[in-house]
Amino acid sequence: MRRSTLTRTTAETDITVEINLDGTGSYDNETGVGFFDHMLDQLSRHSLIDIKVRAKGDLHIDDHHTVEDVGITLGQALTQALGDKRGIRRYGSCLLAMDDAQVRCALDLSARPFLIWNVDFPTSSIGKFDTELVREFFQALSTHGGITLHVDALHGFNSHHIAEAAFKSVARALREAVETDPRKADAIPSTKGAL
Numbered sequence: 021m022r023r024s025t026l027t028r029t030t031a032e033t034d035i036t037v038e039i040n041l042d043g044t045g046s047y048d049n050e051t052g053v054g055f056f057d058h059m060l061d062q063l064s065r066h067s068l069i070d071i072k073v074r075a076k077g078d079l080h081i082d083d084h085h086t087v088e089d090v091g092i093t094l095g096q097a098l099t100q101a102l103g104d105k106r107g108i109r110r111y112g113s114c115l116l117a118m119d120d121a122q123v124r125c126a127l128d129l130s131a132r133p134f135l136i137w138n139v140d141f142p143t144s145s146i147g148k149f150d151t152e153l154v155r156e157f158f159q160a161l162s163t164h165g166g167i168t169l170h171v172d173a174l175h176g177f178n179s180h181h182i183a184e185a186a187f188k189s190v191a192r193a194l195r196e197a198v199e200t201d202p203r204k205a206d207a208i209p210s211t212k213g214a215l
């Protein structure tokens with residue numbers, strides 16, 4: 021089964037993540053950061069990866085450590101659940117529209133973390149949520165999930181829509197990349213023989 025459960029505890033955060041790559045997009049996320057829960061729910065719903073996150077972070081400072089550390093733990097859980105990556109499609113992409121916003125994602129589950137992030141927000145916050153943290157989350161996910169992750173916002177004027185379109189676009193691309201390719205279900209998708 022392509023599942024994993026991981027707990028990561030530091031002086032700043034205490035996080036448990038459960039995922040099932042072969043899920044139905046069911047989610048249960050409680051991080052103490054409302055907007056971020058809403059984004060994690062989107063990530064699950066549109067990747068069809070079941071995601072449960074419980075995070076207790078130092079929110080009295082700000083949301084930064086909590087958001088970043090959920091990205092780290094989710095990335096680690098993804099790496100663990102993918103195992104040797106046998107049979108996966110490996111690549112995924114999505115051009116996603118949400119109202120005024122359009123976001124493009126191309127990714128490779130390459131084990132070579134690299135983030136290209138061309139996403140500008142017109143406002144510095146969405147409600148109480150700092151828009152800078154969206155990049156922090158995806159940087160952590162890319163690094164610890166071993167993902168070459170390119171995200172470009174082509175246009176948009178509403179920060180909530182741009183952030184949400186980014187999460188949905190990455191989710192859709194991730195859905196494609198983690199799926200098993202029935203034409204090559206027992207092979208590792210690399211000419212090197214390892215990923």
Ligand SMILES: [Mn+2]
Pocket residue numbers: 058180184
């Ligand atoms: Mn929304």
